[in-house]
Amino acid sequence: MFIPHSELDLKKMFDELSINSLDDLFTHIPDALLLENGLDLPESLSELESIDYFNDIAARNKSELVCFAGGGHYDVYLPQTVKSLTMRPEFMTSYTPYQAEISQGILQVLFEFQSLVCDLTDMELANASLYDGATSIAEAISVAINKTKRDDVIISSGFNPNSKEVINTLIDKNKFNLNYVDLDNYLFPTDYDFDESQAAFVVSYPHYEGSCQDLTELVTKAKDKGIVTICYVDPSMLGVLTTPGQMGFDIIVAEGQSLGSPLSFGGPTVGWFATKKEFARLVPGRLIGESRDKDGNKSYVMTLRAREQDIRREKASSNICTNQTLNAIGSAIHLSWLGPEGLYDMGYHSIQKANYMKKSLIKNGYVIPNDDSSLREFLLEVKTNASEVINKMGDKGFLAGIYYDDKHVLVAVTEKRKKTEIDSYIEALQEIDNG
Amino acid sequence: MVSGGNASSLPLVGGKPEPTIKELSSPGRRASNFPKLDVPEVKINHESLKKEKARLPEVSEHDLVMHYSRLAHRNFAVDLGFYPLGSCTMKYNPRFADSIASDSRFANMHPSMPEEFTQGCLKVMYEIGNYLCEITGMDYASFQPPAGASGELTGLLIIKKYLEINNLTNKTEIIVPDSAHGTNPASARMAGFTVVEVETDDRGMVNIEKLKDIVNENTAGLMLTNPNTGGLFEEEILTISQIIHNAGGLLYYDGANLNAIVGTSRPGDMGFDIVHSNLHKTFATPHGGGGPGSGPVAVKEFLKEYLPGPIVQNKDRKYNWYQPENSIGRMHGYHGNFLVTLRALVYMKLLGKEGLDTLGAYAVLNARYLSSKVSKIIPLAYDEPCMHEFVTSVKDLKKSHKIKAYDVGKALLDKGFHSPTIYFPLIVPEALMFEPTETQSKETLDDLADSLKIIISDLQQEDIVLEDYPKNLPVGRPNELIPAKFLTVNWGDFELLEITE
Numbered sequence: 058m059f060i061p062h063s064e065l066d067l068k069k070m071f072d073e074l075s076i077n078s079l080d081d082l083f084t085h086i087p088d089a090l091l092l093e094n095g096l097d098l099p100e101s102l103s104e105l106e107s108i109d110y111f112n113d114i115a116a117r118n119k120s121e122l123v124c125f126a127g128g129g130h131y132d133v134y135l136p137q138t139v140k141s142l143t144m145r146p147e148f149m150t151s152y153t154p155y156q157a158e159i160s161q162g163i164l165q166v167l168f169e170f171q172s173l174v175c176d177l178t179d180m181e182l183a184n185a186s187l188y189d190g191a192t193s194i195a196e197a198i199s200v201a202i203n204k205t206k207r208d209d210v211i212i213s214s215g216f217n218p219n220s221k222e223v224i225n226t227l228i229d230k231n232k233f234n235l236n237y238v239d240l241d242n243y244l245f246p247t248d249y250d251f252d253e254s255q256a257a258f259v260v261s262y263p264h265y266e267g268s269c270q271d272l273t274e275l276v277t278k279a280k281d282k283g284i285v286t287i288c289y290v291d292p293s294m295l296g297v298l299t300t301p302g303q304m305g306f307d308i309i310v311a312e313g314q315s316l317g318s319p320l321s322f323g324g325p326t327v328g329w330f331a332t333k334k335e336f337a338r339l340v341p342g343r344l345i346g347e348s349r350d351k352d353g354n355k356s357y358v359m360t361l362r363a364r365e366q367d368i369r370r371e372k373a374s375s376n377i378c379t380n381q382t383l384n385a386i387g388s389a390i391h392l393s394w395l396g397p398e399g400l401y402d403m404g405y406h407s408i409q410k411a412n413y414m415k416k417s418l419i420k421n422g423y424v425i426p427n428d429d430s431s432l433r434e435f436l437l438e439v440k441t442n443a444s445e446v447i448n449k450m451g452d453k454g455f456l457a458g459i460y461y462d463d464k465h466v467l468v469a470v471t472e473k474r475k476k477t478e479i480d481s482y483i484e485a486l487q488e489i490d491n492g
Numbered sequence: 493m494v495s496g497g498n499a500s501s502l503p504l505v506g507g508k509p510e511p512t513i514k515e516l517s518s519p520g521r522r523a524s525n526f527p528k529l530d531v532p533e534v535k536i537n538h539e540s541l542k543k544e545k546a547r548l549p550e551v552s553e554h555d556l557v558m559h560y561s562r563l564a565h566r567n568f569a570v571d572l573g574f575y576p577l578g579s580c581t582m583k584y585n586p587r588f589a590d591s592i593a594s595d596s597r598f599a600n601m602h603p604s605m606p607e608e609f610t611q612g613c614l615k616v617m618y619e620i621g622n623y624l625c626e627i628t629g630m631d632y633a634s635f636q637p638p639a640g641a642s643g644e645l646t647g648l649l650i651i652k653k654y655l656e657i658n659n660l661t662n663k664t665e666i667i668v669p670d671s672a673h674g675t676n677p678a679s680a681r682m683a684g685f686t687v688v689e690v691e692t693d694d695r696g697m698v699n700i701e702k703l704k705d706i707v708n709e710n711t712a713g714l715m716l717t718n719p720n721t722g723g724l725f726e727e728e729i730l731t732i733s734q735i736i737h738n739a740g741g742l743l744y745y746d747g748a749n750l751n752a753i754v755g756t757s758r759p760g761d762m763g764f765d766i767v768h769s770n771l772h773k774t775f776a777t778p779h780g781g782g783g784p785g786s787g788p789v790a791v792k793e794f795l796k797e798y799l800p801g802p803i804v805q806n807k808d809r810k811y812n813w814y815q816p817e818n819s820i821g822r823m824h825g826y827h828g829n830f831l832v833t834l835r836a837l838v839y840m841k842l843l844g845k846e847g848l849d850t851l852g853a854y855a856v857l858n859a860r861y862l863s864s865k866v867s868k869i870i871p872l873a874y875d876e877p878c879m880h881e882f883v884t885s886v887k888d889l890k891k892s893h894k895i896k897a898y899d900v901g902k903a904l905l906d907k908g909f910h911s912p913t914i915y916f917p918l919i920v921p922e923a924l925m926f927e928p929t930e931t932q933s934k935e936t937l938d939d940l941a942d943s944l945k946i947i948i949s950d951l952q953q954e955d956i957v958l959e960d961y962p963k964n965l966p967v968g969r970p971n972e973l974i975p976a977k978f979l980t981v982n983w984g985d986f987e988l989l990e991i992t993e
Contacts, residue, residue, distance in 0.1 A: 082860060083853075096626050097845075098627075152570075152779050158967055159568040269540040271539045321601070325829040346980050358972055382782035393548070393556050395524045400545075
């Protein structure tokens, strides 16, 4: 159906090639490797039939649940502007902007994305995106290892367990030591002693459990020992939170889903990576620079290409090639739509609503172990079993949160959640969680 | 004068540069709106809260939409014209997949939901796993790798873990052809292997004698595309796989060129043990200006337990997550680029057996036809029947007229086409690599060949300045040295530069 060739076309093309059939194209392939009867697959569906087919599959998802889950991916309001503009075929169906003259659109949006990320986090240089938050942390750790030539990595244990798994996969355990430091009452211990064998200090802001702390002193202490400091930040909270740049971090990475991408069952989303200019030549991924053409016209072009795998090959420190451009475009448009006031509202409303929910839960006899230090996201201690609670809350129309351990559910409240939804959640919880 | 309503940046209306969103910003404007706070507002004291607002542009929604729409107008795309871009498979991306991928019942699914709530998403991954395994001749697949390069790394980590578990840690060498994509050696090194290059012979294929010399007891495996990066089918692939397997190594198939053989031949039958596929190439998901892609990895049965976990299985008429016993671990925070995977399944369902059986054949037909036309203008690098793409070289034109592959690509832009891939594979001097894909018509291929003929003739004129091409686009060739030297990667950097220079 996407093949334009008519019988007439085929005849002319076969004539040009002096062949009689499509099979004649493959006479140089050993017979043993040619499929005799083609593939063992179902017949094609028309578009109309496909609608039914995918309707049936979509209906098996409990997509109607009111979402109180976070852990890096948040059910924030995604404006139609972002959805419409990122669906524009010039963005969606274009290739990587290697040919700058016919790619100024993508190049300029990515340049704006890089600049917006820098402004938002108080950094100097951002790349044009990485795969997702989790893989970005691993890329940042690699940069720190390359920069310091040291082997020990200090990682806060307050990370999404999946992110830890990704770090453990991507950082070679035979060569480097990944030391996970336990949180103390949900905060990174402020008296932690760094030493000069350490390459990186990696911490999440806020921590996975939702608690948030001023990390300035820890960053200063780590940097005094020549350690590269890496902050994994929740970017949609930066309308209200002190920025990682203000706290002095060398590198920030982020899961950018909540700015510009729907939840998408976890992907595609976008990894952010920003740093100081001194790290420029160690940065993974693509980088867009501003320049001029010979007539002095402003023009954008991919730059510092010599770092990348297609040029450095086995000497490259990262193999990333295809990234998440379209999601980065989504981030740029969403941030521009929000503006300073919108990003503030988004953060402020979620904190207020989370606070209302925490206080209501406490009033109803529930324990929130990190009530004081948490903002938009917090741990809820359940009376029965966390996994059972999540399942039963599903029947009541709620995605109660993320299973943390048998006694705790990680609950996130975005600006999208209504007071009525919060009230009904607590009501439903009391019905199904009878300890 | 900068204003949000000025359309003169559009090539159609004046050709001025488009201002940045920051330049369009004006204090007090906003596009966003939120409902009024519906919970009692209280004073929240927390050490991490700041007083000042974020530094972001302040624009009206109309200014914002006009700005990004005008930028869209300054970009080439599959929906606008032909990309004969070798190794990239820039085929048509079915519009229908957009509607399924933006269905909120998929797009609004939180990734941490328990499996009972996500049976639809799991079914998508299970179904496409079956399609992909049948197409590639493999047994099990993981959809975590979010791009081809990640798929490559996944494959190599699988090889590494397999060797570890089987006490074969002396095997540390990965063989890569000298024609390979740069991600191959980069991925091999990242996985901790030593990279050994094998030469390509005069016909453009792996030099079997050299391969035999290189292979030894330390050989861990071979990474190969078939057809290779020269667009040629490795006719000795069965011998190659025997050489590697006899040495106890594994064969990794780089799916960059899978489009050529879909429905005709399968990597699994050629002896490959691990395959990654680029869904954004072969299975028609949009490239998005450089991503998102998706690079699922499929393996033979004996490697199932090494896949990045969890993978989906179907048990007791329910879909559930299965954690492979010796899994290399996670390659992505959640389930890979799920919506891209979904789009690829839509494509496969629409094509079905009929469409997939002939997919590769039409791709090869178009390439063979175009190569026949183009070879009359620029010589082919290899005198062999091409598969889905072919490589030409302008090394003679460089000698006679100083015309580089780069110049030909730039001149072609003026004619309404994207450039072919240039300077790849690295072993062909002044290479131009063409891949038409199966969705372009005969007339389009003829038009490209005709245009190429005209520009090759134009560029040989005496009074021509090669650097002037392209001439008809919003900008000419950007000076690449300025950003590389001065790191003008953030707004304001360039202006600062002009002050201090």
